[in-house]
Every structure is written in structure tokens, then in C-alpha cells.
Amino acid sequence: MTQLLEYIIHYTQLSETSVKNTIQLLNEDCTIPFISRYRKERTGNLDEVQIGDIVKYKDQFEALEKRKATILKALEEQGVLSMELRQKIETAPDITNLEDLYLPFKKSRKTKAETARRNGLEPLAKIIMSQNANDVESLAFKHVKGEVASVEDALEGARHIIAEWINERTDIRNNIRQQLERFAIISTKVVKAKESEESAQKFRDYFDWDESLNKMPSHRLLAILRAENEGFVKVKINIDDDKAISKMVDRIIRSNNACSEQIQLAIKDAYKRLLLPSLSNEALQQAKEKADESAIRVFANNLKQLLLGSPIGEKRVLAIDPGFRSGCKVVCLDAQGQLKYNETIYPHPPKSDAIGAMKKISSLADAYKIEAIAIGNGTASRETEDLIRKIHFKNDLQVFVVSEAGASIYSASKIAREEFPNYDVTVRGSVSIGRRLQDPLAELVKIDAKSIGVGQYQHDVDQTKLQKSLDFVVENCVNTVGVNINTASKSLLSYVSGIGPKLAENIFEYRNGHGAFSSRNDIKNVPRLGDKAFEQGAAFLRIKDSKNPLDDSSVHPESYSIVERMAKDLGKTVQDLIGNSELLQKMDLKKYCTTSVGLPTLQDIIKELEKPGLDIRAQAKVFTFNQNIKTINDLREGQLLPGIVNNITNFGCFVDVGIKESGLIHVSNLSDSFVSDVNAHVSLHQQIIVKVLEVDIPRKRIQLKLHK
Structure with a gap:
């Protein structure tokens, strides 16, 4: 537990008490919406995002520990696990460091170094690495036998072994990683055979491209990788080879003799054949993971805005x-x-x-x-x-x-x-x-979020991480708004805290067989819906026209007695408190604090009593496009048009101006000043006025500017 806490605190910078209590609640099968809304005293008032981060790093730590256990077992079976190696593995801070430690002991496929060992060349490699011998050719001649046909064969085999040793050195690997992190250039070259294909033209900007890898925007990297996957370009990661090799030489070579000449050749071989291909792929993969995270974050933000879009409400x-x-x-x-x-x-x-x-x-x-x-x-x-x-x-x-x-x-x-x-x-x-x-939320939860069409490069990112993020957003939105248990679909019910698909189906079938729920207590009659599920979900399920007005609020049933006590102290009924802000604001909340219920929960209760069941979503507004604009051919530079933001990316937003093609407001055209976050200037489905900057009819592209 101590290591887990330290790991999470290192990445989140949250207090030890908050992290420890949140982990305990998670281990008790509490959901994130329930914890963030109804256990504020225990978490120190953490929100859904902070609790989600704790879950993320908890999973990350557990995956790291699982991998450590697997590696330790493998090393024990090989009989190579020393106390020193065990300690290094057990204290490895991340998966990269861990895999570097394991690299020398992996059961490799047939390699040049392994072939050289079988030919008896490891003693020669050790002598050369000692850097004490001068006549290496005489030493090599003693190993000319069997598969080793010449002195050069012997020296080459020894260099292959040395190259593998160099490749396995953690300090060498980390030094090249640092150079890749700071100086790597990603470059592309078009595949000539496909250059003229129509489907390749959308990638033509990247037919000959060079850019710093660590400065490349996520959307551009994902576009380039898609172009590579579709066979239109070849991608390469480069750093200054001479500088990298020189740094390796400085770290390894301590003499100036025949041995050093062989080691220098082995260093170049290790760099070009083993280190650079492996570590440049690693650098590209890490850049891809960061780009994925950025794209997933954009998708999640868009989905949240879409799900919390303005409903018209219960109208025909x-x-x-x-x-x-x-x-x-x-x-x-x-x-x-x-x-x-x-x-x-x-x-x-x-x-x-x-x-x-x-x-x-x-x-x-x-x-x-x-x-x-x-x-x-x-x-x-x-x-x-x-x-x-x-x-x-x-x-x-x-x-x-x-x-x-x-x-x-x-x-x-x-x-x-x-x-x-x-x-x-x-x-x-x-x-x-x-x-x-x-009700956009109630309907859109029935559809796979990836089919809704918001975000960027959604099919190119890690699909497991994307799905996890989108599920988190849907669950958060559903529980933030609350659900009418008597009208909700099975899909909507399944996202309620503690419910899930099976219990959602049971609720649906119970409702069909017994009629509408008349109180929250009735929910306990649903088959297989136990005390834990009721605790987690009841407060997010609304029952309109219940005898108890709290059943149509976000006040948790476990707090009903507190509200009843408040009403009794004031000589009023619970119904009298509903919507009575003047009365509620006069209450001395400290009087109702207990060891488990503090001011955060009590303040939430008062806020809910003031406006019970308040929908946080804005009311839907009618919008009218310019009736004279029917197709892209009707657009002219300089026109001011009404539009609706229909997608947001890191490089700008797309706007529906009432024709088939959406226009792009590039990030540089959102404001006259620097824009670091597109969402700070526009939101999904926002109604805005745009200025037409450029119309490219052949490519069906429209460039717009946000008109203030």
C-alpha cells in the first residue's frame, strides 16, 4: 500500500489522506460518480477528474508490479537472479527502466551475437573489452576453427558480442533516449509508386516533410502515421549520428590500441543495427502515445459537450x-x-x-x-x-x-x-x-460514441484507451444530469452509478411488469439489486411525483434523515424547505455535522433543496442559417454568416454554415492573440458568426474566421 500511495502521489501531487481514502473506496467497489458526489469528506473534496487520475495511476502501478513479478519469476527459473538485480527490479520506477534491466536476460531469437557465442568467441570479446591487449589478430587467430573461417570472421563475431553488450547498457540507452527526446527529427518521403493516387492527395503536404518530433502537434503526427499505414509515405526518425556515436565512444573507450579500434567498430554497429532502430521506434511510439492522449482528450471534451447539449425537454x-x-x-x-x-x-x-x-x-x-x-x-x-x-x-x-x-x-x-x-x-x-x-443525452448513449463523429483521428488512436475515456465521459454526464427511472431506456440506466447492463435490464423488466416506481425504496425490490448497488445508484435515479419530494432530487437517501431533522428544527415539513432559499440560507449547518457528514455534503444538500432536480443543461435555441447560401458555390470571401460549431480539434474547429461542407476556423483565426486551447474560445454546438476567408471549390475546403 505504501508503494502504491507514493507512486500515485508522485504523479498526481494529491494529499496522502485523499489518495488513501479514495483507494479504500475504490476497493469497496464504489464508483467514481458516487465517490466524487457523496464521499467528499473522505476524499478531501476531489472531483471526478482527480479520482479518475487516481484510478489511472493505480492501474498503471498494478500493471508495473505484475510485470516485475513475471520478470523476477523468469530470472529465478534461469538461475541468474542476484540480490542486487532483484533490488534493481523491485525499485524500477517505470516500465522502460524495468525492460532495460531485463533486456540482457531475455531469451533471444537467433542473433549474430548468439551465433558468435556458439562459435566460442565470447572469451575473445572479453579480452577486447578489457582494452589491455595489443595484438588482437594473434588472439583472434586462436579462435579460427569450425564455423570461424578467418581472423576477420573471429573479430567480427567478437564485435557482434560486444555490440550486444553495448546495446544492453542502461546508461548508453538512456543517453540516446535523451538525445532522441531533445533533438529527434521526424522526416517523411513519398512512396513514388503511390504519389499520383487520388486517395494519396489528402496527405500531399507530408510527401516531403521534416519537423522536430517533440514539437510536432498531435494531429500532424497522427496524420503522418496514417499516411504511413496506408502506404503513401515512409517515416524515419533521425538524430545527429556522429554526435551520438561520439558520446558512446567517450563512455566506453579508455585506451588507444588495437582493442579500441575493434570496440569503435562495435560501437558503430551497435548504434546503427541495434540501438537507433529500437530506441527511435520507442521514441516514435512514445510520441504516438502522447498524440493519442491529446486526441482522446479532444474527443472526450467534444463528447461531453455533445452529451450535455441543450434539450428541448418533454415536448411533443x-x-x-x-x-x-x-x-x-x-x-x-x-x-x-x-x-x-x-x-x-x-x-x-x-x-x-x-x-x-x-x-x-x-x-x-x-x-x-x-x-x-x-x-x-x-x-x-x-x-x-x-x-x-x-x-x-x-x-x-x-x-x-x-x-x-x-x-x-x-x-x-x-x-x-x-x-x-x-x-x-x-x-x-x-x-x-x-x-x-x-433529450440528446438519453438518445446518444444508445450509440457507440465513436460513431457520433466528433474528435480527430479517432480510428488511429489506442482503441482501448479511447473506449475507456469515452465510457468515463458518458458515465460522468449521465450521473451529473440524473435519470428518470420511470422513462429511461436500458442504455441510459446502464450508465447510472452502480447499475450496469444487467441490473439496467432488471430495472426495465421490473418496471414493465409492476408499473412505475413510486418511491426510491421501491428500487430495492428489483431482482439482484442489493444494498451496494442501491447505495451507489439511488441518488442518481429520479422519481417524479413521489410522496417524498427528495426522491426527485440528488439528495442521497442516506441523508434524508438530515433533511427531515432540518425541517423539524424549523417547524416545517420537508416540502416547505423545497425552493425556500431564504429559509435554507439561514440554517446553521455546523449543527448537523457528524463524523461522516461534514460541511461539503451539507452545502450540497442545501444547494439541491433550493433547486431540486435542476437540469444543468441550457434550453435548446432555434437557429437559422443564411437562406441564400445553399452550396459551396454561393460562398464569397468576406461574407459574414451564422454557423454552428460541429467539431473541435487541436488545430481549430469546424463550422456548419448550412451546406454539405463544413468550414474550418484554424486555431490562428479564432483570435487576434495566441490561442492555446480551442475550447476556451468555442464550444460544440455553439451558435457563432463567421467570416469567409477563402473558398477552394475544387478541394471543397472553406477557411473561416471567428467574427467577434
């Missing part, structure tokens, strides 16, 4: 998945997102029944008392939006254009088939568009 919605030849799929949803009606209309070519389509939409809006219209932003979106805005509805309806990203993935999924077994994928897709307007 008419949703349209637009199209030309196949028509526009129309569905009507009630305020809870249940499908009430579906039909296909054909307002656009080739049928062009615009009048019939307008009449149908108008009648459906009346019949189902529609309050808002959601239009997918895919093919025929602008044309459909124009059509809808021509309709004179009896009531004032809000019209929204909604992202379709991932809707087709959902419509063909098992979840969609279970929800709508009697409808085809086109109807399911339209329902998803409508529900995204009602």
Missing part, C-alpha cells in the same frame, strides 16, 4: 429524416418520446409533391399537438427546412435542425430493433432525430 415533436428520391420519413412523438405516427412524404424531386407534403405536415402538427419540429441535417435538409418554414401552422412551432451523426448506426442496432421491432431502419432513424431534440 414531429421529426423528419429528409431525402430526395426515397422521400422524407416523418414521425410524431409524444412528450416522452414514444412513437405515435409515421409516414413518408415526397416534397422534393423526382416526385416534387411539395403542396401535398405541406398539407400533411400541417395536419399532423394539429392532430398530435406538435410543439417543435426536428429536421435531420443530412441530404435535402436545407430544402426540407425551407419547405417547413413556408407552412402557416395554427400554433407557433419551433423548427430545429438536428445532427444525424450516428443515427444510421442506432437504427440498425440491437437496441433499436428491441425498441421498434415492427418498424424499419428509416422509421427508427427518424425517431432518433426527434428524441435527440427532446
